[in-house]
Amino acid sequence: MAATLREVAERAGVSVRTVSNVVNDFPQVATETRARVQRALDELGYQPNAVARTLRNGRSGLIALVLPELDVPYFAELTRAVIEQAAVAGYTVVVDQTDGDPVRERELVMRGSRAAMFDGLIFNPLALGGADLRNRASSTPVVLLGERVVQGGLDHIMIDNVGAAELATRHLIELGRQRIAAIGDQFDETRQTGQLRTQGYRAALRAAGRQVIPELVRPTEYFHRADGAAAMADLLALPELPDAVFCYNDLLALGALRTILSRGLRVPDDIALVGFDDIEDGRYSTPSLTTISPDKTQIAKNAVQLLLNRLDGDSSAPAELPADYTLQIRESTTGQDASR
Amino acid sequence: MAATLREVAERAGVSVRTVSNVVNDFPQVATETRARVQRALDELGYQPNAVARTLRNGRSGLIALVLPELDVPYFAELTRAVIEQAAVAGYTVVVDQTDGDPVRERELVMRGSRAAMFDGLIFNPLALGGADLRNRASSTPVVLLGERVVQGGLDHIMIDNVGAAELATRHLIELGRQRIAAIGDQFDETRQTGQLRTQGYRAALRAAGRQVIPELVRPTEYFHRADGAAAMADLLALPELPDAVFCYNDLLALGALRTILSRGLRVPDDIALVGFDDIEDGRYSTPSLTTISPDKTQIAKNAVQLLLNRLDGDSSAPAELPADYTLQIRESTTGQDASR
DNA sequence: AGCACTACTTGCAACGTTGCAAGCCCAGCA
DNA sequence: TGCTGGGCTTGCAACGTTGCAAGTAGTGCT
Numbered sequence: 001m002a003a004t005l006r007e008v009a010e011r012a013g014v015s016v017r018t019v020s021n022v023v024n025d026f027p028q029v030a031t032e033t034r035a036r037v038q039r040a041l042d043e044l045g046y047q048p049n050a051v052a053r054t055l056r057n058g059r060s061g062l063i064a065l066v067l068p069e070l071d072v073p074y075f076a077e078l079t080r081a082v083i084e085q086a087a088v089a090g091y092t093v094v095v096d097q098t099d100g101d102p103v104r105e106r107e108l109v110m111r112g113s114r115a116a117m118f119d120g121l122i123f124n125p126l127a128l129g130g131a132d133l134r135n136r137a138s139s140t141p142v143v144l145l146g147e148r149v150v151q152g153g154l155d156h157i158m159i160d161n162v163g164a165a166e167l168a169t170r171h172l173i174e175l176g177r178q179r180i181a182a183i184g185d186q187f188d189e190t191r192q193t194g195q196l197r198t199q200g201y202r203a204a205l206r207a208a209g210r211q212v213i214p215e216l217v218r219p220t221e222y223f224h225r226a227d228g229a230a231a232m233a234d235l236l237a238l239p240e241l242p243d244a245v246f247c248y249n250d251l252l253a254l255g256a257l258r259t260i261l262s263r264g265l266r267v268p269d270d271i272a273l274v275g276f277d278d279i280e281d282g283r284y285s286t287p288s289l290t291t292i293s294p295d296k297t298q299i300a301k302n303a304v305q306l307l308l309n310r311l312d313g314d315s316s317a318p319a320e321l322p323a324d325y326t327l328q329i330r331e332s333t334t335g336q337d338a339s340r
Numbered sequence: 341m342a343a344t345l346r347e348v349a350e351r352a353g354v355s356v357r358t359v360s361n362v363v364n365d366f367p368q369v370a371t372e373t374r375a376r377v378q379r380a381l382d383e384l385g386y387q388p389n390a391v392a393r394t395l396r397n398g399r400s401g402l403i404a405l406v407l408p409e410l411d412v413p414y415f416a417e418l419t420r421a422v423i424e425q426a427a428v429a430g431y432t433v434v435v436d437q438t439d440g441d442p443v444r445e446r447e448l449v450m451r452g453s454r455a456a457m458f459d460g461l462i463f464n465p466l467a468l469g470g471a472d473l474r475n476r477a478s479s480t481p482v483v484l485l486g487e488r489v490v491q492g493g494l495d496h497i498m499i500d501n502v503g504a505a506e507l508a509t510r511h512l513i514e515l516g517r518q519r520i521a522a523i524g525d526q527f528d529e530t531r532q533t534g535q536l537r538t539q540g541y542r543a544a545l546r547a548a549g550r551q552v553i554p555e556l557v558r559p560t561e562y563f564h565r566a567d568g569a570a571a572m573a574d575l576l577a578l579p580e581l582p583d584a585v586f587c588y589n590d591l592l593a594l595g596a597l598r599t600i601l602s603r604g605l606r607v608p609d610d611i612a613l614v615g616f617d618d619i620e621d622g623r624y625s626t627p628s629l630t631t632i633s634p635d636k637t638q639i640a641k642n643a644v645q646l647l648l649n650r651l652d653g654d655s656s657a658p659a660e661l662p663a664d665y666t667l668q669i670r671e672s673t674t675g676q677d678a679s680r
Numbered sequence: 681a682g683c684a685c686t687a688c689t690t691g692c693a694a695c696g697t698t699g700c701a702a703g704c705c706c707a708g709c710a
Numbered sequence: 711t712g713c714t715g716g717g718c719t720t721g722c723a724a725c726g727t728t729g730c731a732a733g734t735a736g737t738g739c740t
Contacts, residue, residue: 015720050456052696055391055725071416080411094434116390225624261626284565286601355690392726395695
């Protein structure tokens with residue numbers, strides 16, 4: 001069914017090479033020949049074979065975005081931004097989901113077999129650490145995203161988790177909250193996001209001369225709504241309730257919100273809530289969610305740019321680009337939505 | 341950097357063909373030879389070139405999932421299901437987002453150039469209609485998803501929109517609601533989801549001997565939270581308020597919910613709300629959302645299966661598979677969550 | 681010793697494309 | 711008439727892989 005250059009060439013009575021010249025708009029083709037070839041191309045509905053081109057040219061025009069979970073809104077929104085940025089440069093983005101499964105991460109990123117289809121990779125690791133990534137077999141360029149601290153000598157874009165968490169916590173302190181809890185701490189060595197945000201949380205409390213109350217810092221296994229709901233239920237079972245909670249992402253916060261409201265408590269009157277990621281869900285919840293808003297467009301733009309530089313042969317030292325963030329103050333802390 | 345079969349062959353002192361035999365676990369290789377080749381493979385860190393294999397074999401092991409918007413939770417959740425199903429069969433799914441842009445849809449689906457990298461396509465069209473799809477140039481098999489009625493002689497998986505909408509509306513009628521509104525009607529010829537759901541809505545009202553009140557059926561351009569919020573604001577500006585709203589998806593419902601609550605009205609006491617899609621957000625909103633729940637796993641399973649059949653040469657008549665759905669009754673209509 | 685058979689290994693060609701360099705033909709000029 | 715040059719076209723080879731069929735060597739049997 002799919003016509004090849006050879007078939008077109010036979011039909012037009014020219015060489016394969018000439019057809020290729022027409023397809024690629026080479027100038028050195030006689031007008032009359034070009035017309036004849038074009039007719040044959042149209043009649044046969046010729047479409048270039050992308051695989052053969054890739055093999056020949058060494059470029060596919062595809063870059064892969066490898067993420068833990070696509071149905072986590074933060075990643076979905078980030079994906080949109082990456083696709084938009086890559087399209088500007090004429091690249092098509094292809095997304096793959098690892099579920100943080102080390103086997104899948106390894107297959108996609110470390111070994112070249114599947115990765116080799118793509119000119120480059122943008123990768124948000126969950127399970128793979130710096131040690132793994134340093135001895136990557138594939139030579140496909142990679143840009144790392146996300147909070148995991150990886151010292152792999154690779155390009156890396158992240159946000160200042162400690163600083164952002166400190167900012168979020170300070171906001172709650174400045175509102176006069178006395179018992180500020182945190183949801184999302186992690187111990188697992190491969191999941192450092194939680195640890196970094198806890199650092200920031202502690203730093204803010206210390207800076208304000210407050211004590212860190214261990215039972216108010218709740219670990220969770222994942223960062224999903226269900227984890228937030230469960231952790232909040234634990235907090236509400238304490239003899240003395242918190243009057244504010246910093247959740248390490250918006251999904252945790254939305255889960256916590258659900259639990260708080262279902263117990264008949266009010267947000268922010270009884271408990272103030274801050275999230276992290278600024279996903280759309282948090283802008284439409286009631287109350288809307290105060291949150292740390294990472295500049296996703298900037299992250300995407302930098303990631304794509306860094307990768308394209310590598311594809312163009314840039315071999316300078318690996319870059320570590322911090323991304324900007326702001327605190328979006330909404331109803332869940334002040335009762336007012338300043339972002340509308 | 342990337343070693344080829346030839347380099348490995350030279351190092352091991354055997355032919356290229358023998359190395360290939362080792363790589364592919366052909367039995368007819370002497371143990372001693374196999375060991376020597378294996379050592380060379382390891383030393384050079386050989387990784388098969390996927391592009392060359394694809395060109396040679398005509399199979400890439402990749403299928404593309406082409407969707408309008410990845411950051412719409414319904415699609416994100418569906419994507420997860422498709423990836424899981426495809427993985428079972430050893431296929432890797434690659435996702436692309438079109439934003440419903442006809443140009444992008446056409447480039448990805450109609451013309452073979454980019455599509456040719458993939459063995460097959462699962463496509464949820466937004467802009468492209470049956471007429472477009474019928475004269476597709478590419479021979480890559482496609483399975484269509486979603487509500488658009490496409491009579492293109494292609495495999496297609498959809499849910500019974502009319503029936504589902506009727507079920508949702510009937511639920512509101514049975515609760516005794518008197519003024520039932522609808523949000524999400526569409527006129528645009530290429531967006532038939534809204535029209536089909538309006539059909540179901542009307543059918544349910546008629547069956548109950550009710551009149552359809554035109555001003556209670558609100559069109560929206562998109563199916564996003566913002567559209568739902570705006571449409572609900574319009575409904576609340578009517579002289580006589582509705583006491584129930586059927587929203588054509590959960591995002592519309594969440595937007596509407598936000599508007600209702602911000603006006604100090606209660607759900608479901610003052611206004612009951614039903615959505616469509618059963619996204620996770622709706623399970624964690626307060627109140628949680630009564631909704632039509634399409635069986636996403638079934639949809640994904642059927643889509644992948646249908647596609648794999650085509651890849652295996654199945655040339656039977658195109659199938660139209662309906663997917664199952666249920667009504668999940670939660671707090672937004674009854675105040676009780678029956679699904680927990 | 682000769683033959684058949686098995687066990688293993690190999691060269692060739694092809695998948696569809698494009699870079700390279702050479703080729704052809706005709707016009708223009710001496 | 712012969713030579714040069716430009717405009718246009720072409721064949722070859724290669725990207726890295728694998729199917730096919732043929733090749734070699736060694737073994738066992740008669």
